[in-house]
Amino acid sequence: MKPILFPFFLTLIAALLWAGCATPARRIEAGGRDNITTVGHIDTQDFITAADASVNKLLASGALDRVPKPPAILAVSVIRNETGHQFDTDLLTKKIRVKLNTSGKALTTTTVGLGGKAEDPLAKELGTELPHAPDFTLSGKIIETRAKAGNVRQSTFSFQLSLTDNRGLALWEGEEEITKQGSRATVGF
Amino acid sequence: MNASPVNILFGACLLGGSLVFTGCQTSVNTVSREPPAQRQMVTDKRVLTDASLGRKVYVIGVAEAPTPGGVLQIQVEVWNRTRSPQRFNYWFEWFDSNGMQVNPTSTAMIPCTLEGGETRLLSSVAPTPLCKDFRIKFIEARN
Numbered sequence: 263m264k265p266i267l268f269p270f271f272l273t274l275i276a277a278l279l280w281a282g283c284a285t286p287a288r289r290i291e292a293g294g295r296d297n298i299t300t301v302g303h304i305d306t307q308d309f310i311t312a313a314d315a316s317v318n319k320l321l322a323s324g325a326l327d328r329v330p331k332p333p334a335i336l337a338v339s340v341i342r343n344e345t346g347h348q349f350d351t352d353l354l355t356k357k358i359r360v361k362l363n364t365s366g367k368a369l370t371t372t373t374v375g376l377g378g379k380a381e382d383p384l385a386k387e388l389g390t391e392l393p394h395a396p397d398f399t400l401s402g403k404i405i406e407t408r409a410k411a412g413n414v415r416q417s418t419f420s421f422q423l424s425l426t427d428n429r430g431l432a433l434w435e436g437e438e439e440i441t442k443q444g445s446r447a448t449v450g451f
Numbered sequence: 452m453n454a455s456p457v458n459i460l461f462g463a464c465l466l467g468g469s470l471v472f473t474g475c476q477t478s479v480n481t482v483s484r485e486p487p488a489q490r491q492m493v494t495d496k497r498v499l500t501d502a503s504l505g506r507k508v509y510v511i512g513v514a515e516a517p518t519p520g521g522v523l524q525i526q527v528e529v530w531n532r533t534r535s536p537q538r539f540n541y542w543f544e545w546f547d548s549n550g551m552q553v554n555p556t557s558t559a560m561i562p563c564t565l566e567g568g569e570t571r572l573l574s575s576v577a578p579t580p581l582c583k584d585f586r587i588k589f590i591e592a593r594n
Contacts, residue, residue: 292557292559293557293558293559293560294559295540295560295593306559307559310557310558311559311561313557314558314559317576317578318574318575318576321518321520321522321576321578322518322519322520322524323519323520324518324519324521326520327519327521357557360557361554364554364578365522365578365579366580366581367520450593
């Protein structure tokens, strides 16, 4: 073999080794064990866990059953993101809404919104009217607390929710906290 | 005393080892009412494929009760039989009266850490009043 071919083969072998070590793209189960867990951000599994736990507690409380005509009609107010990261709070509220609708205990309205803004403007324009005013509104906020010791970082995300009845009283309140600690993101938990 | 590098290294290893050992041996002392409040226990069936996890994190029993909202609530009491903390994940699956799984999408494993000797109740509420049956699954934590 001519000496000039050695660098070529060396590069080829290195490229093959590099390609062999890279992780190929694949689909994974949302919320499953293969999800990436970060320290400083809210991951998919965190939103799922927070929504699950909140709905569990809300259903267990029986608050949604205290309406004259079940199922309760629920309007979603504002869920404020007060963390340092940008994300759509629907990642939490939609999961809660889906679970509440599935439970049969509550129906959410898409024609009543804060400042007269409807989630479904067409339904509102068509004059679709609710049988009665919403029984409850759901509001809340997401807060982040950070701490650091050496290389180890810790983030706690608090998901705070309030269910307010049509007298303006918070009939149910819930808080879920998810704390994550580590020096870097990792696959699995 | 001869403070050779070998002796210093040996001493450091001994100290480090004992610190690690005592750090892992912290366990939980528990006080509760006797006799405890009556719970409606459920007869359960267990399938163990990870005997090691099954030995370390032992399911004492499963209790069920309806919530004020009329949906079924399950509480599974688990006990860390070791003296070191045990990390695992668990999740619930719910079924209707025909044995069909309800709401199988969008569930996440819940991480849990039990201190040595600790017992804890893992609870879940059925996603709908139609749910009559359940399963709980456990898997050891990866990290």
